Amino acid sequence: MRKTDDSPLDSKRPPESPMLVLGVTGSIAAYKAADFTSRWRQAGLGIQVIMTAAAQKLVCPQTFCTLSRHPVITDLWTMPDWQPGHVELAMRAAALLVMPATANIIGKMAHGIADDALSTYYLSHAGPVFVAPAMNPRMWAHPAVQANCRILAERGVRFIGPVAGPVACGGDGVGRLAPVDEIFAVMTRALKPRTAE
Numbered sequence: 001m002r003k004t005d006d007s008p009l010d011s012k013r014p015p016e017s018p019m020l021v022l023g024v025t026g027s028i029a030a031y032k033a034a035d036f037t038s039r040w041r042q043a044g045l046g047i048q049v050i051m052t053a054a055a056q057k058l059v060c061p062q063t064f065c066t067l068s069r070h071p072v073i074t075d076l077w078t079m080p081d082w083q084p085g086h087v088e089l090a091m092r093a094a095a096l097l098v099m100p101a102t103a104n105i106i107g108k109m110a111h112g113i114a115d116d117a118l119s120t121y122y123l124s125h126a127g128p129v130f131v132a133p134a135m136n137p138r139m140w141a142h143p144a145v146q147a148n149c150r151i152l153a154e155r156g157v158r159f160i161g162p163v164a165g166p167v168a169c170g171g172d173g174v175g176r177l178a179p180v181d182e183i184f185a186v187m188t189r190a191l192k193p194r195t196a197e
């Protein structure tokens, strides 16, 4: 896995607790994940960001690196250690949040496709998984997307949104990313008990 700086996956580095892995994908709502990262970090909680290639077209990895105070994982193929990074990270992660989640990553997660750092990480992750979709309302309503969401929900993946409202590509309907406040509240509720451990 390639990072923007030295390795956050270095086994000599003291682990943070609890560590949220945030997967950012190529939705126009990706910039809202930067706000989430800032708030999460300000709450004193650990976060490791993984960005897809499409997400990096929309928001710069350096933004997440600075806000999370960790190098961002942007590629699968540079391994900092003897152990593949996604395996080592999975051992430390308390939860995975994919925010925003594209139709594409939802499909890949539902069907076990592991062709980049985030989708490969998902298959290595044994803890709770949260998905906050964001897409055009017609994409969200598509039977393929709905079927993929059902597959994931049946496996225990928890969905946050999407909500109704105006979307960036024009129009109005269900497909908008849930408010950052709501996502933040769900995630802190889900992980808070672990902070007391």
Ligand SMILES: Cc1cc2nc3c(=O)[nH]c(=O)nc-3n(C[C@H](O)[C@H](O)[C@H](O)COP(=O)(O)O)c2cc1C
Pocket: 024, 025, 026, 027, 028, 029, 052, 053, 054, 055, 101, 102, 103, 104, 105, 134, 135, 136, 139
């Ligand atoms: C400007 C722009 C905005 C996009 N926004 C979305 C979006 O909100 N939701 C979505 O599912 N796809 C969106 N896409 C399409 C995805 O980026 C595309 O399906 C990509 O392959 C997703 O890759 P990823 O899931 O690996 O990030 C957008 C594409 C562009 C060019």
